[in-house]
Amino acid sequence: MSFNKPISEQSKIYEFNGFTLDNWLNPCADPSMCSALGRSIEIGLLATLLATLLGTLAAFALVRHQFRGRSTSNLLIFMPMAAPEIVLGSSLLAMFVAAGLAGQLGFWTIFIAHVMFCLSFVVVTVRARLAGMDDALEQAAMDLYATPAQTFWKITFPLVFPGILGAAMLSFSLSFDDFIVTNLNSGNTTTFPMYVWGVSRRSVPMQINVVGTVMIVVSLAIVLIGQSRARRQAG
Structure with a gap:
């Protein structure tokens, strides 16, 4: 949904209307x-x-x-x-x-x-x-x-x-x-x-989905980095 292109300001946030990078290029x-x-x-x-x-x-x-x-x-x-x-x-x-x-x-x-x-x-x-x-x-x-x-x-x-x-x-x-x-x-x-x-x-601005996506990616990255370090120390 962070790549969703709204048709109008009244477009629903969970209706995918088309692909766009505008939400990521203009987060603010x-x-x-x-x-x-x-x-x-x-x-x-x-x-x-x-x-x-x-x-x-x-x-x-x-x-x-x-x-x-x-x-x-x-x-x-x-x-x-x-x-x-x-x-x-x-x-x-x-x-x-x-x-x-x-x-x-x-x-x-x-x-x-x-x-x-x-x-x-x-x-x-x-x-x-x-x-x-x-x-x-x-x-x-x-x-x-x-x-x-x-x-x-x-x-x-x-x-x-x-x-x-x-x-x-x-x-x-x-x-x-x-x-x-x-x-x-x-x-x-x-x-x-x-x-x-x-x-x-x-x-709801589509940029909210960008923030949510970044939060998920950062959280997963922290977990993966922690697991990687633990495996290296165990090895």
Whole structure:
């Protein structure tokens, strides 16, 4: 459908009318679509960076340390994953209103909201990697007089990194794709899912299919590259 040539602006997006490369050659025929897409990518990258950093630190704390309130922390981490998005989005909106940000909803409130629900997925993913990791190599490194910093960067971090990378990719996917939480906390800011929802009431630009195709190709490329590297390392 990304190569579909619409007969008119009212052409349905899933009716193939003819082959064309115009959609690929002019992906920003509707400038507002590219603006919304860029905004979603920017928010997704920033939210992924912060959520991955905080979530990784929290996962290490929950797995490697005993402290008062540990079980309560586990419960709080799982709550955003269990709660319906409409509940999470409305709760965050209530928090922003209570903080006096009702008239300032936009890019940064979306960013904070995305970090809040991505954080739980990062903690769970990295925690699973840490819990299943054998600490024999870390103990061997310390027996060979490695400092705690050397042990972490040369042993622990490389072993945990696949889990951190997977958590980051999951966070970006969740942030980029989110609509409900974003819609409640966006103000006048438009992200790509909100743009798609808005234009679906009228005529949907064929360039949306170009974005979808690129996302699928990039996702498959990441999976294939990861499998290729794993096979080379195993060989």
